[in-house]
Amino acid sequence: MKRNVNIILTAWGVFSLLAILFTFSRGVSLEKKHTIIIDLAERTKTEFFLSQKFHESFLLTGDTLSVPLLIEHLKIMEQNFDSIIHYIGKEASEVDPQSPEGFISQVPSMQDNLHEIESFFNKRENIQNTESQHELNKMFAAYNLRFKEFETGLQKYLSAENSDFKFISFLFKLGAFAALSVSLFFISKLLNRLRITEIMLVEKTVETEQKERNRIAADLHDDLGAILSSINLYLKILEAEVKEGKDVSSQIKNLRQLSDISLQRVKMAINNLEPLFLKKYGLVESVQRICESMNDLGKSQFEFDAQHFNLKLSPNTELIMFRVFSELTNNALKHSQASLVRMTLMSSKNTVILNYTDDGVGFDMASGQNNEKNKIGLKSIENRIESLGGSCQLKTAPGKGVSMQLRFRVTRQFTKKPSKTVNENE
Incomplete structure (x- = not known):
């Protein structure tokens, strides 16, 4: 979803930028083009007015010096028409008379009129007689009529381009x-x-915390509670034997052993709540120590490899991962019946990957009762990883062991030293 939003926002930004650039450049070029065309049309109109004035002056005074000036104005008008066609970008013969550019189809006729007037004056023979003047007036009138149609067409053309x-x-x-x-x-x-x-993360966090509280309560009740009950029983026996004057040294020894065990259980419970050596040694070395302790029991062999892990995690993330490792090792000891447990911690760019495998009995994921029995703690692991924005993939079958991959993304920071591999032989 985030990727789709980024793509759409980027496309919208690029599209908007291109639209702004296009409309700005198109608007500037269109305004410049229209200004030039209108200016050429106005200058042509002025040149025609001046040519008429020279024509009238020639008729009234007979001054032949005005003829070259008149011809010069006619040539300027022809050049202006060529310039207008150039800026329109189409030849008069290429346009459809019904199209917005159709007005330029009038240009060849007007240029022909100008050529006729120019040729007429170049002859300079009998220009002032009535017949010649009548012919000239017809030429000027024909040009003037076509030019008015040209102006109307030009206005429509400019209006159509602006509308487009x-x-x-x-x-x-x-x-x-x-x-x-x-x-x-x-x-x-x-x-x-x-x-x-x-909301789901908050619910899962609360659920995980409640399960942790229930687990601690169960441990205290089943383990420490039983020991304290034994101590209480020995105290009653000791009290009775002291009154009878019997030797109570063996009972005192048992009480001392039970008190030591209960103290160890209290320390373990406290360490589960706040792992002190995690703060002292960090995640990798703490997990190494857990594996070494598990290997000392001789029940299963635990191998831990973190050679390819080079990220520095936040304290909260390290604590969550420590809980995950603790849950994995406890599950392996209690339920897997595995002889070999492998855990690999690695990083790829800013992604943390934890691979877990064992050669234990596995379980049937489709069987509800068996599933609940063998997946004790697995839901807690899943909730913890999802609280980091990660995911879990679990593969297992009866007699096939358990394979699990956990992964999540973090901000990338490198540690100073690479980690080592821990196994039973270290």
Whole structure:
């Protein structure tokens, strides 16, 4: 889910940036283009007005010096029309007269009119007679009519381009809004999922803590409670024998042994609540010491390998992992009947991986009763790993032992020294 949200937000950001750049650059270029075309059209209109003035001056005064100036204005008008076609980007012969660019189809006719007027003045023969003047007036009138149609078409063309640009801008805005809406939808789902996950983690933490309390209470009742009951019984016997004047040295010795055992059990209970050597030695060496203690019992061989573990965990994470290792070793001793137990702690980038295998009796995961009997503590392990945002994978079958992989992600920090492998022969 997080990956999907990041992809969508990135796509939305890139799309929005491209849309902004496109609309800005397109708007600037369009405005520049329209300004130039309008300026050329206005200058052409001015040149035509000046050519008419020179024509009228020639008719009134007969001054032939005005003719070259008139022809020069006509040539400027032709050049302006060529420039307008250049900025439109299409030739007059290529456009559909019904299209927005169709107005430029008028340009060749207007240029022909200008050529005719220019040719007429270049001849300079009988220009001032009535027939010639009538012919010139018809040429100027024809040009003027076409130019008005040209101006109308130009305004429609500019309006159509502006409308197209606004429509494209609207589509970009609509696309950006749609992408943002999808992003917000996924973000909302992600936040809701995180809230549900947080609630589940709190519930699992409470559940794990309650199971730990129940386990400690059971240990105190079954182990320390029985010893204290024995001490109380010996005290009653001792009291009776003292009154009778009997030798009570053996009872005192038994009481001393029971008191030593009870003291050891209290220390073990305290250590389960707050492992003092975990703070002193750290996770890896503490687990090594647990394995050494288990190997001294001679019941099962425990091998622990942490050569490829090079992350520094937080104190809280180390405590959780220590509880996990304790639960794994206790389960192995109580239920697995294994001769060999292997535990491997490693890290890959910022991921912690714990692999556990044993060659014990295993259990049937599909059988409810047998499952409950053989999975004592496994649910607690799963809850602890999930509280770190990790996952557990369990494989087992009757007679096939147990294989488990636990993994979770942490912030990467390297320890100074690599860890060693612990087995029975060390």
